[in-house]
Amino acid sequence: MTTDTLLEVENLDVNFTGHHGVTRAVRGVSFALGRERLGIVGESGSGKSTTGRAILGLIPDPGIVSARRMSFQGQNLVGLSDGEWQKMRGSRMSMVMQDPKFSLNPIMKVGEQILEAYRLHFRTSQMDARRRAIAMLEAVRIRDPEQVYQRYPHQLSGGMGQRVMIAMMLVAEPDLLIADEPTSALDVTVQNQVLRILDDLVTDRGMGLIFISHNLPIVSSFCDRVLVMYGGKVVEECLAGDLAEAKHPYTQALLRAIPSLVHPKEKLSVVSRDPEWMN
């Protein structure tokens, strides 16, 4: 996969300095990403979203990102200027956030938001961009794209909002998409459709995908490889299909905590945390 590596991350740290000292949100994370689907799983606070944001240069002050190496398609990402990040984000790498409610502009029609994203990266006529935005809405399986184009974010359901977000992020055809819990707000049947859209983009266009999620069944069935994060560290890396045979006690405990439809049990196991895992 050497020639095909999109992203390389070596020893990534993200620290936040606050009143109570330094919070080490991400600690020594290393991985390489090809044109594949890489899952990052973990609980809230495990540093999975922060890792995704650090790759896009989206860690706000007072957060400090440091890495021995972080490069995207051979280009060094450490110490990029704001202007250089601007060129990078959107057209080459992009991120779908968790919550469409906070990520869409509430006073702008959603179609126009997609159109704006497209025209930021492609010189084209208003008409053409509009067609493109509607085609994108259609691609994320929105039933009546012409009508949804005219709506404001508050007029969308959570699932629709999320699909609009995905449409907006994909309209500029990035090579790397970081999707942070993109399907958590969606219904299970729609979830599969959205995953299929992402899947097609990886297989047809050779996009790299980092799929951040707390949902282990989805990650293990959808991704190629999985990183399991705990306390800011990667505690396990394995092929997605092998997640059920995970080695780390934390991963095993997480898997056991899921209420299974097929194998019911009276009492669910809870995760007892070993301080050792933090070292």
Next chain:
Amino acid sequence: MDELIQVDHLSVVFRNGGRMVKAVDDVSFEVQHGETFGIVGESGSGKSTILKAIVGLVKPENPSLLIDSKPLGNERTKSDRKMMQFVFQDPYGSLHPRQTIDDILREPLLIHGSQNIDDQVREALLSVGLELIHRFRYPHQLSGGQRQRVAIARALMLKPRILLLDEPTSALDVSIQAEILNLLVRLRENYGFTGILVSHDLGVVAHLCSQIAIMQHGRLVEIVTSEALRSGVVTTEYTRELLVASRGYSR
């Protein structure tokens, strides 16, 4: 008969200007004493609206709700409210940010003029697995799982006969979800409440419920037992779709 809650041809219509949305369309089911009944469906399928109609937060089109075979009125009386309590999905939004946990747990007792309020608040905290040190904290000082425990404790303060649970664990991590589900199972044994659980997660619903209604576009598609759901013996295409989707991604 032994049913505590009867939903008999319930319809809820939202009117917005000239538009009419039939959120719940002619839904009927019964919940037995002590049972936890599950409702599964996608967002917008009307599952939460059924709960809201039962507690009186939205008005049904016609009188269609019976408790102990007696019809519920248009407005909920004080004793109706004491009988049924609600746990919401979002533990971040459902607790008053400027009230301490003590204030939050005390309020239902004050409204209903209970005695020994201090003892009851302490007992409630402990019964949901919180500690006394949490009593005078504010919601923002607690984790999501702890807040949901507070919401559950508040709902149980009045020892309601009916507990309505609207996606009580969907905002929580799986490890925390496991703790809350275990807590609900234990509390159900101790308090013996009758419940309706709304969720989009088949695993969660099957864990707590024996009978499960599947909803789509405001209509009740079918009612299945959790065993039937487990073995895949379902009659409608839609339920089958939900089952396939619950196993994760499939091409």
